[in-house]
Amino acid sequence: MSEEKNENTTVPVEEAQKKPAVQPAAKKSPVKLITLIVMFISMLFLAWYVLSDRHVPFTDQARINGLMVPVVPKVSGYLTAINVGLHSVVKSGDTLFQIDQRPFLLAVEVAEANLDNTVQNVASKTASVKAAAARVGVARAQMEQAQRDWNRVQTVLRENPGALSQTDKDESETGLLTATEQVSSAEADLERAEQNLGISGDQNAQFRASLKTLEQAQLDVAYTTIVSSSAGYIESFSIDMGFYAAAGQPLATQVSNQHNWIQADFKENNISLMKPGNKVLIGLDILPGKVFTGEVKSIGYGVSTGNTNRGDLPTVSGSQGWLRDPQRFPVIISIDDKTIFPQLRHGGQVDVVVFTDEQGGFLNALGRFRIKLISWLSYVR
Numbered sequence: 001m002s003e004e005k006n007e008n009t010t011v012p013v014e015e016a017q018k019k020p021a022v023q024p025a026a027k028k029s030p031v032k033l034i035t036l037i038v039m040f041i042s043m044l045f046l047a048w049y050v051l052s053d054r055h056v057p058f059t060d061q062a063r064i065n066g067l068m069v070p071v072v073p074k075v076s077g078y079l080t081a082i083n084v085g086l087h088s089v090v091k092s093g094d095t096l097f098q099i100d101q102r103p104f105l106l107a108v109e110v111a112e113a114n115l116d117n118t119v120q121n122v123a124s125k126t127a128s129v130k131a132a133a134a135r136v137g138v139a140r141a142q143m144e145q146a147q148r149d150w151n152r153v154q155t156v157l158r159e160n161p162g163a164l165s166q167t168d169k170d171e172s173e174t175g176l177l178t179a180t181e182q183v184s185s186a187e188a189d190l191e192r193a194e195q196n197l198g199i200s201g202d203q204n205a206q207f208r209a210s211l212k213t214l215e216q217a218q219l220d221v222a223y224t225t226i227v228s229s230s231a232g233y234i235e236s237f238s239i240d241m242g243f244y245a246a247a248g249q250p251l252a253t254q255v256s257n258q259h260n261w262i263q264a265d266f267k268e269n270n271i272s273l274m275k276p277g278n279k280v281l282i283g284l285d286i287l288p289g290k291v292f293t294g295e296v297k298s299i300g301y302g303v304s305t306g307n308t309n310r311g312d313l314p315t316v317s318g319s320q321g322w323l324r325d326p327q328r329f330p331v332i333i334s335i336d337d338k339t340i341f342p343q344l345r346h347g348g349q350v351d352v353v354v355f356t357d358e359q360g361g362f363l364n365a366l367g368r369f370r371i372k373l374i375s376w377l378s379y380v381r
Helices: 002-018 032-055 102-159 166-197 207-225 338-343 362-377
Strands: 058-071 075-082 097-101 225-226 231-234 252-267 280-283 291-299 326-336 349-355
Touching: 032 362, 058 231, 058 338, 058 362, 102 166, 102 207, 207 225, 252 338, 252 349, 280 326, 291 362, 326 338, 349 362
Parallel strands: none
Antiparallel strands: 058 252, 058 349, 075 097, 097 225, 231 252, 252 326, 280 291, 280 349, 291 326
16 A cells, blocks of 8 residues: 555656746737837827817917108208117107208298298289279279260260261260270289289288298208107117208118017918917017917918019018928917017017917817917027
8 A cells, every 4th residue: 555655646746847847928028019109199299280280370480570660851951969879768759869950940031031022912913903993993984984975976966967076076986985995905904913913812822832831941840850750769770960861861760669469470281270360379588488368360361482573472481391391371460468568579589379269178278388388498598
């Protein structure tokens, strides 16, 4: 019994020794998993890029624009006062430059003297008209008297042909003819005097011409003081006292700080869903860390392609790369917060996100996060 037990117990041990050892499970390579994750993330980014480009378009090709007015004198003369300098801040109505007034004050005095002479001439011509009219009256009265004399002569001759001599008859006829010619002459003199006078009073052409000459001279005096048309600051300034200011030639450039807007150049496929009135978030490099609101005011309908006359259409430059960059069109955006206008600089860089759908949800949230992040990055750009 004992031998059988030993044999029974030893057999399994030998069989166990003959069985091959169990191999440990092979480790799975993480490359496949990482590849899948990267592909998934890439697909998410691709989907976000395609959707956001149309529903929440973004551009960093945007600049601050505004009104720029050349400071141009309307009269010529030497500068006697300069009250501003480069980058001076001015208010509406501030005196910028003063042109020598002396030649223009003399012109005012000459115009006043000419006006006085014109008034006297008009009065003299008016008196001549009155005198001519009086002579016409006298001539007509004389003609009426001569006509009555002639009528009496004719009556007498019919009743008593021998009562009057031929001389009396001739004298009466001559008197009537002379009186008639005197009336015609007096009327011609009156017409000539009226033509020389023209319209009497304040509506007389010579009087109005002299008056306008005086007003122009007075206006030129006012033009010698060059004032600011609006609030802003002075640029392109390089003149000094004694500089000869030529009419129509700019002395400086005044940049308004009251009327500013943003021109954002969006790619052509960005504006497919965009329309005026869309809300906008704006990041300004000059005010990093802050985001401002705005609104799309208009979208450009054309840009220069090299086949149009320069100045006909805006010129937009796109980035150059290996792939062709889509055509860009200017989009004009207004800024809601007008209090920041004095801090803006024309040509300053701007980042813009446009929300084509106010109910965009997740895409709109990503757009807000993006513009906020970029605004903070402006600190280190």
